[in-house]
Amino acid sequence: MRVVVNAAMSADGKLSSKRREQIAISGPDDFDRMDALRAGSDAVMVGVGTVLADDPHLTLDDPERQAARRDRDESAHPVRVVADSRARTPTDARILDDAATTYVLVSESAPTERIEALESSGARLVTAGDERVALTDALSTLEREGFDQLMVEGGGELIFSLFEAGLADELRVFVGPKIIGGRDAPTLADGEGFVSEFPELELADVERIDDGVLLRYSVE
Numbered sequence: 001m002r003v004v005v006n007a008a009m010s011a012d013g014k015l016s017s018k019r020r021e022q023i024a025i026s027g028p029d030d031f032d033r034m035d036a037l038r039a040g041s042d043a044v045m046v047g048v049g050t051v052l053a054d055d056p057h058l059t060l061d062d063p064e065r066q067a068a069r070r071d072r073d074e075s076a077h078p079v080r081v082v083a084d085s086r087a088r089t090p091t092d093a094r095i096l097d098d099a100a101t102t103y104v105l106v107s108e109s110a111p112t113e114r115i116e117a118l119e120s121s122g123a124r125l126v127t128a129g130d131e132r133v134a135l136t137d138a139l140s141t142l143e144r145e146g147f148d149q150l151m152v153e154g155g156g157e158l159i160f161s162l163f164e165a166g167l168a169d170e171l172r173v174f175v176g177p178k179i180i181g182g183r184d185a186p187t188l189a190d191g192e193g194f195v196s197e198f199p200e201l202e203l204a205d206v207e208r209i210d211d212g213v214l215l216r217y218s219v220e
């Protein structure tokens with residue numbers, strides 16, 4: 001399964017502000033590019049930090065892209081996936097509505113009543129790992145479901161873990177013309193940070209979009 005990480009960061013590398021509120025870094029053309037990338041993916045994943053901060057819907061905006069998927073005998077929207085070790089996704093989160101199928105990846109540490117609540121809300125639960133979601137195992141389960149391309153939209157904790165586990169194949173990052181600042185504001189890759197054996201990227205393409213730049217890297 002190909003894992004494509006896509007995010008938008010400010011010129012100083014932040015995904016949002018220290019308040020962890022959603023900030024529009026992309027312009028209209030980059031949001032449209034993101035919609036197209038969703039449309040070409042079997043599943044779109046975020047971490048529960050992003051669900052709690054942004055309440056994203058993760059569906060396709062463009063009706064023509066939905067129709068094109070239906071013409072290919074696919075669901076109108078890709079499957080939605082949340083990495084959520086302790087099953088904290090609220091049952092009224094937009095990601096759990098019936099617009100698309102949603103998988104919630106949890107760990108053994110998730111409370112039973114939270115798992116039952118999410119199942120009652122229609123989510124498909126995948127359990128992998130003791131305290132945290134074991135991403136290698138959980139993504140293998142998704143691959144066995146027949147998913148060929150997984151798009152990951154963030155946030156910084158999840159993106160770091162995917163690089164740490166060697167699971168990311170490609171990184172697409174839009175760099176927008178803003179400075180956000182703040183030592184506690186989320187960055188593209190947070191987590192514990194690497195001190196050696198830094199993942200190496202190969203720059204595949206550079207494109208000017210809106211008032212910013214899209215960088216496409218493959219992961220070596």
Ligand SMILES: NC(=O)c1ccc[n+]([C@@H]2O[C@H](COP(=O)([O-])OP(=O)(O)OC[C@H]3O[C@@H](n4cnc5c(N)ncnc54)[C@H](O)[C@@H]3O)[C@@H](O)[C@H]2O)c1
Nearest residue numbers: 007008015016020047048049050133154155156157158161
């Ligand atoms: N600009 C962008 O492109 C963009 C995209 C997404 C999110 N964001 C922003 O990022 C912030 C949220 O990011 P975040 O880093 O706080 O949260 P996150 O979305 O990365 O979620 C982190 C959570 O995922 C869960 N998780 C389960 N298994 C995990 C694992 N193996 N490794 C890591 N996490 C695992 C944990 O519960 C963890 O707390 C928000 O402010 C949001 O607005 C911005």
Ligand SMILES: Nc1nc(=O)c(N)c(NC[C@H](O)[C@H](O)[C@H](O)COP(=O)(O)O)[nH]1
Nearest residue numbers: 008023024025026054056057058059153
């Ligand atoms: N590409 C991109 N540019 C941005 O400027 C920005 N803030 C995000 N943020 C990604 C995050 O995951 C958002 O929560 C979803 O983009 C919301 O998705 P919906 O529209 O609700 O489907 N992503």
